[in-house]
Amino acid sequence: MASMRAVVKRVAAASPDDVSGVEALFDAGLDLASVVAVLGKTEGNGCVNDFTRGFATRCFEDLFARRGAGDVAIVMSGGTEGALSPHWTVFAREASDEEPTRALAVGIARTADLAPEDLGRRGQVEMVAEGVAKAMADAGVETADDVHFVQVKCPLLTAARVEEASRRGVTTATGDTLKSMGLSRGASALGVAVALGEVAADEIGDADVCRNYGLFSGRASASAGVELGGHEIVVLGMGEGWSGPLAIDHAVMGDAIDVASVREARERMGEGILVAALAKAEADPTGRMRGRRHVMLDDSDISSTRHARAFVGGALAGYFGETEIYVSGGAEHQGPPGGGPVAIILDRSQP
Amino acid sequence: MASMRAVVKRVAAASPDDVSGVEALFDAGLDLASVVAVLGKTEGNGCVNDFTRGFATRCFEDLFARRGAGDVAIVMSGGTEGALSPHWTVFAREASDEEPTRALAVGIARTADLAPEDLGRRGQVEMVAEGVAKAMADAGVETADDVHFVQVKCPLLTAARVEEASRRGVTTATGDTLKSMGLSRGASALGVAVALGEVAADEIGDADVCRNYGLFSGRASASAGVELGGHEIVVLGMGEGWSGPLAIDHAVMGDAIDVASVREARERMGEGILVAALAKAEADPTGRMRGRRHVMLDDSDISSTRHARAFVGGALAGYFGETEIYVSGGAEHQGPPGGGPVAIILDRSQP
């Protein structure tokens, strides 16, 4: 009985436009058609005026067009503070003759375009929840417990989209395009939470999005981009029909120094070497952590998202002994307030 | 047979001018006359235009003057990036009736004023080495191996000092006052290295200061201040004539994620709770760490010292489960390039 096999390759980036390492993978035999997603950490500020994401995206689009790849989800997250190292992580999947042995599974889905008036509201939550279910089906992962990371790339409101809604006589959740990014990430994360049974769908009202942070997913990672109207969803989990050496599990950090939860997840996984670690980080919104004051939210020189990535990056890199970690900021409903999900992918064939 | 007993108190700071927690220690019975040093982490940028250090220093000077304290070394280090928490650490020592049991020892020394032409050169190295020897004697610590942390507050060059030297027909190591801070820290650290036998005195020439980073101390922490002409030196070590529950040891981090060395030192110390952790951090000057590129030295928006404190702060806080850690930047000759010393003070009477 045949199986599917996931391939995950981590490649250093010498600059935001350095896609040479990924091209080298193709030259070395990685099947272009097998690639489904690229997650990148680029060295911009990860905030509004971070053009390293767009620069990298353009370079990957050019590469994929030049080499004739199919439809690849490209997710760029800015910010490699501290000693975090800019890199790309390529996710691929291919058919295998091996017996299925339960291994890392990768599934993808795309939703229809989101109506502007649904962004940041229940409509988006429901649409993403359905999309996650589809991506789980695509991955052949049947139970929510087997899902360990869901990356959602979601749309945002532009002036044009707000206006179009207005012409139809409906209102949008916000008229502020920057705020719409947070709302879209938040509603997407809640959609993941619903799909994975972490939050009941009827618990969530429009007013909960980006307000009631007691509701969250411990496995969602969302980023908003202007270039799409719907959602691109990548599900990573353990699949029965999959083979190969890769495995995934996850932890939910309760706060920025909750390395204990990460250690527990890592030790649960047994032997193997780290292939990828994917995390979300944010400053505790209360301004305190374990009773101690932090100044991240009061620092008008450095965005709190940069502080949080640097610090949580240090905590994770100190634990894993590795600085090519995907630490992403802006964690609305992605893990508990001040904490965040951490997915760990291991190669069990190596000690 | 009587002994000396060290007291170390860590107090939260609500702002750079919040010395209320230290005043409360006095109200609660801490003997003013016993206080020998205050080390503070304030929330400024830790760079040139960080006025939180001066603000805090002025508030402590006012407090000590108002309460009638003696001569206290006040060392302020700016920068509590990430979730590091602003705080003061008060070091005191008092006579005790208890038998000596080998415990944390605190010694202090002050040197004469440094001639401007000696700053950043062998003359300063030698002066600091002598000062450290005096502070060791003051602490009753006889062997260098028992010293685990040496804080040196050192002078810098001002335009007036450079000019005064020039009138005498001698040249200074630099005419740039900012550079003189690094040179002074570097020569001070080398002075510590000489005193502790980590580097032989005759290995060091004028040209090695802030150039030959293969020479370093694994136990030095230096900061430069405009307000003094000589050096204030605080030695922390294990003393035979001391009693009480406190103990100290240290690690030398080989790089920014070398938590393994810290764990080894901590486990060597046995049971106890963390009273203080004192560390130096810096961006690896090669631009790489364990083979991976980092961007700290190329980021024109955030100083590399802030990146390094945030990241190493995260690594240490993730390990210790504590964010009131003294992580100081600017680590010339203080630990190996890209790494730094970490001193750990425990209270062995608590589990």
Place this chain on the structure above:
Amino acid sequence: MASMRAVVKRVAAASPDDVSGVEALFDAGLDLASVVAVLGKTEGNGCVNDFTRGFATRCFEDLFARRGAGDVAIVMSGGTEGALSPHWTVFAREASDEEPTRALAVGIARTADLAPEDLGRRGQVEMVAEGVAKAMADAGVETADDVHFVQVKCPLLTAARVEEASRRGVTTATGDTLKSMGLSRGASALGVAVALGEVAADEIGDADVCRNYGLFSGRASASAGVELGGHEIVVLGMGEGWSGPLAIDHAVMGDAIDVASVREARERMGEGILVAALAKAEADPTGRMRGRRHVMLDDSDISSTRHARAFVGGALAGYFGETEIYVSGGAEHQGPPGGGPVAIILDRSQP
């Protein structure tokens, strides 16, 4: 017939704690009792974590206490971007034997403490309007047209004040202390507008504060401080009962490069040398200026207030040929959106 005479002295600051220049004024004969206000530009970031304001305030309080001055309004504004130069401007007034000749008049007033539930609402607008009327009376300035600058130092909400209101069963305009600063500045500016007849009192509802920026004063400058519960108000205008060489007028910049309005006001004043220029600056909230895009609101590395002070500071310094200009950010209802008031004080006795 005797008169009052205003004295305005501008003094360089070598650092936020350098009050030596002001002390030198006292030593040179300036009567301590005559001093009513100090406006300072300090070199911090002018945002949340700018401790240079508090540091300077403390140093002035110490100086005034040591020298026995009376009750002086101390207003510190952070941010000397570009080539703007940190400095203090001292306002004093003294009785004179000269005939009144219409000249710069200085009046002050203090209001009672503001109820927390009135902050950022009509209650504050009315309280400030009454205070401005009192300060005008104190200055002997009878018509609103003779008022050219009103500096208001206003309170903010703290957690304790919000809670106190809550215990009384009333709600505050916001629970966010940072937002309360903007609301307090905005309501204060509207209070000035009402007092000066720029906006009719009944035009302003609670909901207009920090929302309806079509309502504004062309002569208000407000800053919020945690240390007071009421308002300190300084009115500068032309008074019939005053003598001496000083005169004041003002312009309202329509946008960040509206130097034409400033030139018009300056030329209207005739001969004299510049004693002080006091201005507010902000990024145009539309993201455009005269049809051109600006990036101040999208720059996550530098606060828009810093951009605006640097740029408007350059425009004004380029016009006046002087860099000791008081350019303050955060201009809610202080001038039109994207523009701001500029007061000009001349010494007419000098060419």
Place this chain on the structure above:
Amino acid sequence: MASMRAVVKRVAAASPDDVSGVEALFDAGLDLASVVAVLGKTEGNGCVNDFTRGFATRCFEDLFARRGAGDVAIVMSGGTEGALSPHWTVFAREASDEEPTRALAVGIARTADLAPEDLGRRGQVEMVAEGVAKAMADAGVETADDVHFVQVKCPLLTAARVEEASRRGVTTATGDTLKSMGLSRGASALGVAVALGEVAADEIGDADVCRNYGLFSGRASASAGVELGGHEIVVLGMGEGWSGPLAIDHAVMGDAIDVASVREARERMGEGILVAALAKAEADPTGRMRGRRHVMLDDSDISSTRHARAFVGGALAGYFGETEIYVSGGAEHQGPPGGGPVAIILDRSQP
């Protein structure tokens, strides 16, 4: 008798990759083959990690390749602080049937590759001086007095280039690639100064580059780029053989607020509307300007180059009433210390 005619078009950029406005010029009839240079102001930090320059360059290269343009000099300068507006300025030249009437002339030249050991030394000064002479000849501008702006794009040292020199047994001026950018700009500016007779060639020794700032050109603007080995030189001046409505002149600002010099140059030019203003700006290296302290060099949160662009940008925009101004930082030997050249291009056919 026929003539040449210069065309200068200024186009807004909605983002670093928005070249649509330039493409629209082609669609509207601008001859692709006539384009010789594009100067861009992008919205990055203008410092080391400013990827907006590379992103814009790539987008222009793609556009020119797609449309089949010839060899165009692409010069990107990062940093649109304050209300400066991101934009492109396109320089073209075409044959005309009109009589020559003395008008704006555009000339270009490229030098051979620079030997690494010549960078930042007399060898580079001489090579650039020869290149400027060639570009002047290309422009048909015979006397140095008719040259008003020289843009030089110059190479920098990479690790590979330093090593290659080392293998040949020669040393480079520096081993630090960042420093090599300043040295290359400085030597290029001195090359312009020699070509224009502002400094005698034999006055300049290797040691003067980036040290003796008394030597400078009042018309040079240099930027270093990793992508070229030689120099691209664009000369703008007044040419006898040229026709059309455009004219150019220049001022040398003596300091950051020397608007008087700019006004003098502008008024000398007579009627016309502003087509482009091209300026260099820097913080006065003494830390003072007209006797007043500035803090640009002490601000560890914002690079002094960003401060200077914002402030000088404000001064120039306040004077010109226009925010699409090319203000570039890093002005080694480009204008006097703390000041800089400003070129003004007018369309004399419009009032």
